Amino acid sequence: GVLPSNVATALASSSEDAKPSGPPVGIIMGSDSDLPVMSAAAEILDSFGIPYELTVVSAHRTPERMVSYAQTAHKRGVKVIIAGAGGAAHLPGMVASLTPLPVIGVPVKGSHTDGLDSLLSIVQMPRGIPVATVAIQNATNAGLLAVRMLGVESDQIVDKMAAYQNSLKDMVLEKAERLET
Numbered sequence: 001g002v003l004p005s006n007v008a009t010a011l012a013s014s015s016e017d018a019k020p021s022g023p024p025v026g027i028i029m030g031s032d033s034d035l036p037v038m039s040a041a042a043e044i045l046d047s048f049g050i051p052y053e054l055t056v057v058s059a060h061r062t063p064e065r066m067v068s069y070a071q072t073a074h075k076r077g078v079k080v081i082i083a084g085a086g087g088a089a090h091l092p093g094m095v096a097s098l099t100p101l102p103v104i105g106v107p108v109k110g111s112h113t114d115g116l117d118s119l120l121s122i123v124q125m126p127r128g129i130p131v132a133t134v135a136i137q138n139a140t141n142a143g144l145l146a147v148r149m150l151g152v153e154s155d156q157i158v159d160k161m162a163a164y165q166n167s168l169k170d171m172v173l174e175k176a177e178r179l180e181t
């Protein structure tokens with residue numbers, strides 16, 4: 001679930017040779033105002049039974065915390081980071097520059113430009129430092145992409161993803177059937 005205090009403890013106690021034992025996914029966002037969007041990623045992970053840590057890390061308001069979060073995540077067992085931010089959305093790219101882990105960026109829509117600012121801030125990374133950017137506000141897909149990444153090491157997760165895709169198919173086919181009758 002939502003574990004900001006655990007993240008704080010883990011951040012404080014991380015060391016070079018600490019044994020990775022934490023949750024495999026880190027969900028971070030630039031502000032708590034991003035939570036209504038970012039919680040969709042958490043819901044996906046919950047539905048797949050995948051543990052995660054979730055907290056606020058601001059590239060601009062807490063830069064030192066961002067550096068510390070990104071540099072320690074892999075040392076406590078995080079395998080993939082989902083980072084959401086809006087506006088001058090530097091968090092996903094900066095975190096990607098500080099961690100060897102895959103980073104999935106979620107552009108959050110602000111109040112002025114429908115999220116295009118966030119999208120471009122996140123997607124236009126320089127060669128060498130990739131961020132896997134999902135559609136504006138689409139934290140659901142960020143969660144699903146994280147699950148697929150973890151599937152690289154787990155046949156069980158791959159099977160669950162295939163079942164999820166089948167459930168989507170069934171849903172569409174049911175709707176089509178209803179329209180046709």
Ligand code: RP5
Nearest residue numbers: 030031033034085086087108
């Ligand atoms: C970004 O600025 C955050 O990710 C958020 O999307 C946006 C606005 O933040 P608040 O002013 O609501 O805290 O850094």
